[in-house]
Amino acid sequence: MSQYYLSHLKELESEAIFVIREVVAQFEKPALLFSGGKDSIVLAYLSRKAFYPARIPFPLVHIDTGHNFPETIEYRDWLVNELGVKLIVGSVQESIDKGRAKEETGYNASRNSLQTVTLLDTIEQYKFDAAMGGARRDEEKARAKERFFSHRDEFGQWDPKNQRPELWNLFNGRKHQGEHFRVFPISNWTEMDVWQYIQSERIPIPKLYYAHQREVIERDGAILSTSPWLKLKPTEIPSVRTVRFRTCGDMPITGAVESTADTIEKIIEEVAASRKTERGTRADDKRSETAMEDRKKSGYF
Amino acid sequence: MNQLLRFTTAGSVDDGKSTLIGRLLYDSKSIFEDQLEAVEASSAKKGFDYVDLSLLTDGLKSEREQGITIDVAYRYFATPKRKFIIADTPGHIQYTRNMVTGASTANLALILIDARKGLVEQTYRHSFIASLLKIPHVIVCINKMDLVEYQEEVFEKIVDDYKAFSSKLEIHDIQFVPISALAGDNVVNRSENMDWYQGATLLHMLETVHIESDHNHIDSRFPVQYVVRPQTQSHQDFRGYAGRISGGIFRAGDDILVLPSGFTSKIKSIQIGEEVIDQAFAPMSVTMTLEDEIDISRGDIIAKPNNHPQSEQDVDVMLCWMNQRPVNLNTKFFVRHTTKEVKGVLKEIQYKLDINSLQRVENVDQLTMNEIARVKIRTAQPLAFDSYRKNRITGSIILVDEGTNETVAAGMIV
Incomplete structure (x- = not known):
């Protein structure tokens, strides 16, 4: 007799597909926020499964800091073609040029927080009423309390103390004119689940995630790739090391880890043995204890 | 095959709930070094001389300032046997709505009882909510056994009291375990202080509780979520009903009844993405096609002619x-x-x-x-x-x- 139960990955997949379909059913103009990172890649593949054999009925939106790893852009363009989905790019550079955002200065300057302005402008320009993202609750403590359907007021802000209760699989996407929702279909996935899913579904991922040789420097315990946007201190001498990335964000602040994991199997082994969270490699979260919560309230991903 | 177990915990600051969760995460090696370092630093800043594991679970700024959990927080850990999602909710009466929210998706409820105090108002409240929300399994943790010298009589008395009370509720599967979250007795590792206890540790219970029957596999129900109409050259006539099975089993060839219209048809195919499958059951998200072209839209429920809501x-x-x-x-x-x-x-x-x-x-x-x-x-x-x-x-x-x-x-x- 067959067993009527699912593996944890299949259950998480089923939950995510349900949420993605709920978004398309409840909203008029949804979009998928695509960063080029593994979480948003998994989200794009789940979206394909949700609507097959129809095409994904919403565009991918990339908020482009202009400080990307070239591998991210190469992969993004390949994926858009592979899935037959529309791509919309919101440019942080344009927001800066228009005076909507102000570039940070100094050694740890990053365009990461500037993305919020561009993101909200893009949502307004295209009148998106739901923006799906690949954020997970296990990533960071402020995210542990995030809903699947997260309501944003007309200024794009999150009010963590006034969230709608979310029960069973009944998601309430009702809203007033000008408000929108952020939706997180893979809320319940962990980093390990994402990797195991990539493995079991044979999802191609950007080369950055695999061990490779790269010119890097070490700063405050983080390994940073050299790039035109990384201002070196006089004492910082770049060297070539074998590294890989656990997340892929804004190039000057995304830390690498020393690794020889050049296959998915080896990456999973490494993730299983890792004693540090993946966001531990992100300089932006280290600014203060509530850095993520503060950014989220103002409309960050 | 690794399964997913969702469980809920409810409790207030002083009954050791946060310590218990911290202990589960810590002893199952699910806390990362940088998380622990951050908590150590915060504990030191507050002038504590111990590492306050509850800081791991209190996510929002206002909660950390007040030292209480306001909202439902979700925690994740895995062992080689299962993956766990904890819905961590505050236990005070003014947060009943949060407890109900956490309980709505849970397979199991952890109920904590302070061994020194026995059953208190919160115990009744949490148990009632578990019963009301039909959480299939309950584990009652009698905590702080270290503070009652690990006495068997204390444990047995609380078990008897709880059984007497819970007979009034609808909880069918209850297990009891004597623990000390602070000292680590019977949480992940077996206690050496309670050789009178022959049962399993808490983690072992979580890993082995039988959850295969938690979903209804008898009454077939498929609420239609979305109609997939590709309208492309290669799938000109495809009309699929997308949704998540909420009960029973559906197989290709089965007779079905659509509500509220009352139309009937047969299942032509069931698929998940490109993969065609023989049968679908809760909680699978699938796309179904039918033999006949009938009018079905979001909000309709597909069931069986001889068993429908x-x-x-x-x-x-x-x-x-x-x-x-x-x-x-x-x-x-x-x-x-x-x-x-x-x-x-x-x-x-x-x-x-x-x-x-x-x-x-x-x-x-x-x-x-x-x-x-x-x-x-x-x-x-x-x-x-x-x-x-x-x-x-x-x-x-x-x-x-x-x-x-x-x-x-x-x-x-x-």
Whole structure:
């Protein structure tokens, strides 16, 4: 007799597909926020499964800091073609040029927080009423309390103390004119689940995630790739090391880890043995204890 | 095959709930070095001489300032046997709505009892909510055994008291375990201080509790979520019904009945993405095609001709009111049930329940936040529903305020 139960990955997949379909059913103009990172890649593949054999009925939106790893852009363009989905790019550079955002200065300057302005402008320009993202609750403590359907007021802000209760699989996407929702279909996935899913579904991922040789420097315990946007201190001498990335964000602040994991199997082994969270490699979260919560309230991903 | 177990914990600051979660995460090696370092630093900043593991679970700034958990926080850990999702909720009466939220998706509830205090008001409240929300399994952790010299008599007395009380509730699977979350006894590792206890550790219970039958696999229910119509050259005539199975088993070739229309047909195919599958069961998200072209849209329920939900406009509900503004008779709402939304009105409040004493209070015409009551709701169109006892998905509703759009209540259909 067959067993009527699912593996944890299949259950998480089923939950995510349900949420993605709920978004398309409840909203008029949804979009998928695509960063080029593994979480948003998994989200794009789940979206394909949700609507097959129809095409994904919403565009991918990339908020482009202009400080990307070239591998991210190469992969993004390949994926858009592979899935037959529309791509919309919101440019942080344009927001800066228009005076909507102000570039940070100094050694740890990053365009990461500037993305919020561009993101909200893009949502307004295209009148998106739901923006799906690949954020997970296990990533960071402020995210542990995030809903699947997260309501944003007309200024794009999150009010963590006034969230709608979310029960069973009944998601309430009702809203007033000008408000929108952020939706997180893979809320319940962990980093390990994402990797195991990539493995079991044979999802191609950007080369950055695999061990490779790269010119890097070490700063405050983080390994940073050299790039035109990384201002070196006089004492910082770049060297070539074998590294890989656990997340892929804004190039000057995304830390690498020393690794020889050049296959998915080896990456999973490494993730299983890792004693540090993946966001531990992100300089932006280290600014203060509530850095993520503060950014989220103002409309960050 | 690794399964997913969702469990809920409820408790207040001093009953050791956060310490227990910290212990589970720590002993199962699910806490990362940088998380631990951050907590150590915060503990030191507050002048504590120990590492306060509760800081791991209190996510929002205001919570950390006040040292309490306000909202439902979700935690994740895995062992080689299972993956776990913890819905960590505050236990105080003013947070009943959060407990109900956490309980709605849980397979199991962890109930903590302080060995020194025995059963207290919170124990009754948490157990009642577990029973009301039909959480299939309960583990009662008798905590702080180190503070009662690990005495077997203390444990046995609490077990007897709990059994006497819980016989009034609908909880079918209850296990008991004596622990010390602080010292680590019987949480992940077996205690050397309680050789009189022959049972399993808490983690072992979590890893082995039988959850395969938690979903209803008898009464076939498929709420249609979305109609997939590719309208492309290669799939000109494809018309698929997408949704998540909420009960029973569907196979290609099965006769089906659509509600509310009453149309019948046969299942032509079932697929997940490109993969065609033989059978589908809860909680799978699938796309189904039928032999006949019939009019089906979001909100319809596909069931079997010889086993289908009842379709009615008057619904008896156990309602948990969740909004700060009280509700009066004849208030109108949007009612959300599976993938359907209809208008509804609160017709009658039969009684409300004192959730500490389980006493019924009659002659009520208003409900305030965190109150639970048996009510009658009339809907503008019929809903095809089951009792919550039979199916937690087709038996549940939420109420949405027409003006603010907030989710204001959760209901379990009687």
